[in-house]
Amino acid sequence: MSHAPRAVPPRTAHDEAPTRAHAGLARINEWMRRYSWLVAMTVAIVITVGGLVILESGRMRIAAEYETALDAKSATADLSALAADIATLSAQGRAFALKPEPAYxxxxxxxxxxxxxxxxxxxxxxxxxxxxxxxxxxxxxxxAANEEIERGAARLAAPSQPEARPASDDATLDAALSLLRLNEEQRAQHALDASRADQRISTLCVGALCALNIVLFVLLFRNLGIQLDKQDRVQRELITQQEELDQLVFERTRQLEALAWHLQSVSENEKTELARELHDELGSILTASKMDVAWVRGKLRETEPAMAEKLTRAIGNLDQGIALKRRIIEDMRPTVLANFGLVTALRGLVDEAAQRNNWAVSFDLPDEDPKLGEAIEIALFRVAQETLTNAAKYARASNIRVALTMDQASVSLHIADDGIGIRPQDLKRTQTHGLVGMRQRVSARGGRFEIERVKPHGTSIHVSMPRERVHGDAVATPARSAA
Known part of the structure; x- marks a missing residue:
C-alpha cells in the first residue's frame, strides 16, 4: 500500500516575521559589538559638550546674580546716604534760618x-x-527730596521768614527710604541665595559629568580589552594554523624530495641498464653486421664493383650507427666517469662541448681524481652536462671556465660563461633551462645550488655539496634497491 507524500505547508508571512526579527536583532548586536566603542566615544563627547554648555550658562547666571546682589548692596548704601543727606539738608536749612551765615x-x-x-x-x-x-x-x-531742596533754597533766599514744615513729612520720607532699603537688601539676599543654588547645581553637574564620563571610559576600555583579547586569540589561532601548515608543507616537501630522488635514481638505473643493453646487444649486432658486410664487400670487390661500393657505404653507415650508439651510451651512463673518475669525465665533457661550439676553455681542476662516491659524481656530472647544454643553446658564449674545488667536508663545482647572460625573469621562474632538475639533484644530496647573472655579461653556476652522505641517501637507498 503506497502513501502519498505529505505536502509541506508553505511558509507564511506570519512564520517569516520571527525569523526577520531574529535576523534584525543579530545584525544590531553585531553592529553594537563592532562599533560600541564609537557609540561610547560619541556619547561621551556629546555629554561633555552638553555639560560644558550647562556649566557655562550656570557661570553666566551666577555672574549675573552676583552683579545683581552687588548692585542691590550699592543701591542700599546709596539710599542710606540719601537719607542722611536729606536729614543733613533739613538741619542745615533750619540752622541757616536761625543763624544766616554764608558757611551754612x-x-x-x-x-x-x-x-x-x-x-x-x-x-x-x-x-x-x-x-x-x-x-x-x-x-x-x-x-519729596526735590521739594525739600526747593524749600531750603527758598529759606536761604528769605531767612527772616521761616516756613513751618510738619514733622510728619520727615517721618514719611524716612519710612519710604527704609522700605526701599529693605527691598534692596531682600533683592541682594535673594540674588546671593540664587547664586549659591546655581553653584550647588553646577557642582552636582560637574560631579555627574565626571562620573558618567568615567563610567563610559571604563566601558570603552573594557570593550577594547575584550576586542584586544579576541584579536590576540585569533592571532594565536592563526599562528598555530600557520605552524601546522608550515609543518605540513615541510613534510610534503620532504616527501616530494624523496620521490624526486627516487625517480632520479630509477632513471639513472634505467639509463645504466639501457646503456648496458645497447653496449652488449646492439653493439655486438652492429659489429657483427659490419664484419659480415666487410667480408661480402671483399668477395665482391673484383667481380661486382658497384655492389662493393654500395657495401662500402653500408659499412660507413654502420660506423656512424656504432658512433651514435657510443654517444648515446656516454650520455646515458658515461663510461669515463665510471672508469676514470669525475675530473677526467668533466675534462672530456667540456672539451667535447668546446669542439662542437668553438669555445675557449679554461680549467681549474685537481690533478688527481678524488673518490667522492657514485651519487655525488653523477649529480655533479649531470649538472655540468645540463649547464653546457644550456650554454650551447642560449648563451652564445665564446669562453667557458670550469673549476672543481674540494676540502675534507664539501666539494664545489663552478661553471661560468661570457654569453648574453640569463634573464632576471628566468631566475625568478626557475622553470627554464632545466634549472628545476639541477636544483633537485643538488638539494637531494643536501647541497646548495646558485645561479646568477654576471656583470657585464654572462652566467655563473655554483654548486656546493657535502662529501659525506646525508639524510637524502637514506631515503634514496631503498628506492635504488626497489628499482
Whole structure:
C-alpha cells in the first residue's frame, strides 16, 4: 500500500516575521559589538559638550546674580546716604534760618548737589532693573527730596521768614527710604541665595559629568580589552594554523624530495641498464653486421664493383650507427666517469662541448681524481652536462671556465660563461633551462645550488655539496634497491 507524500505547508508571512526579527536583532548586536566603542566615544563627547554648555550658562547666571546682589548692596548704601543727606539738608536749612551765615549756605548748596546726584544715580538704577513698584516709590521719594531742596533754597533766599514744615513729612520720607532699603537688601539676599543654588547645581553637574564620563571610559576600555583579547586569540589561532601548515608543507616537501630522488635514481638505473643493453646487444649486432658486410664487400670487390661500393657505404653507415650508439651510451651512463673518475669525465665533457661550439676553455681542476662516491659524481656530472647544454643553446658564449674545488667536508663545482647572460625573469621562474632538475639533484644530496647573472655579461653556476652522505641517501637507498 503506497502513501502519498505529505505536502509541506508553505511558509507564511506570519512564520517569516520571527525569523526577520531574529535576523534584525543579530545584525544590531553585531553592529553594537563592532562599533560600541564609537557609540561610547560619541556619547561621551556629546555629554561633555552638553555639560560644558550647562556649566557655562550656570557661570553666566551666577555672574549675573552676583552683579545683581552687588548692585542691590550699592543701591542700599546709596539710599542710606540719601537719607542722611536729606536729614543733613533739613538741619542745615533750619540752622541757616536761625543763624544766616554764608558757611551754612555753602554747606546747604553742596549737600543739595550731592542729593541731586544720588537721586539721578538711583533713578537710573531703578529704571535699569525694571522694578515698577520700587520705581514708583522712588519717584515719591525723589519728589519729596526735590521739594525739600526747593524749600531750603527758598529759606536761604528769605531767612527772616521761616516756613513751618510738619514733622510728619520727615517721618514719611524716612519710612519710604527704609522700605526701599529693605527691598534692596531682600533683592541682594535673594540674588546671593540664587547664586549659591546655581553653584550647588553646577557642582552636582560637574560631579555627574565626571562620573558618567568615567563610567563610559571604563566601558570603552573594557570593550577594547575584550576586542584586544579576541584579536590576540585569533592571532594565536592563526599562528598555530600557520605552524601546522608550515609543518605540513615541510613534510610534503620532504616527501616530494624523496620521490624526486627516487625517480632520479630509477632513471639513472634505467639509463645504466639501457646503456648496458645497447653496449652488449646492439653493439655486438652492429659489429657483427659490419664484419659480415666487410667480408661480402671483399668477395665482391673484383667481380661486382658497384655492389662493393654500395657495401662500402653500408659499412660507413654502420660506423656512424656504432658512433651514435657510443654517444648515446656516454650520455646515458658515461663510461669515463665510471672508469676514470669525475675530473677526467668533466675534462672530456667540456672539451667535447668546446669542439662542437668553438669555445675557449679554461680549467681549474685537481690533478688527481678524488673518490667522492657514485651519487655525488653523477649529480655533479649531470649538472655540468645540463649547464653546457644550456650554454650551447642560449648563451652564445665564446669562453667557458670550469673549476672543481674540494676540502675534507664539501666539494664545489663552478661553471661560468661570457654569453648574453640569463634573464632576471628566468631566475625568478626557475622553470627554464632545466634549472628545476639541477636544483633537485643538488638539494637531494643536501647541497646548495646558485645561479646568477654576471656583470657585464654572462652566467655563473655554483654548486656546493657535502662529501659525506646525508639524510637524502637514506631515503634514496631503498628506492635504488626497489628499482
Amino acid at each position: 549756605k555753602a554747606q546747604f548748596e553742596q549737600t543739595a548737589a550731592h542729593v541731586r546726584r544720588a537721586l539721578a544715580t538711583l533713578d537710573a538704577y531703578y529704571r535699569r532693573i525694571g522694578d515698577d513698584t520700587a520705581l514708583a516709590s522712588f519717584a515719591q521719594i525723589s519728589a
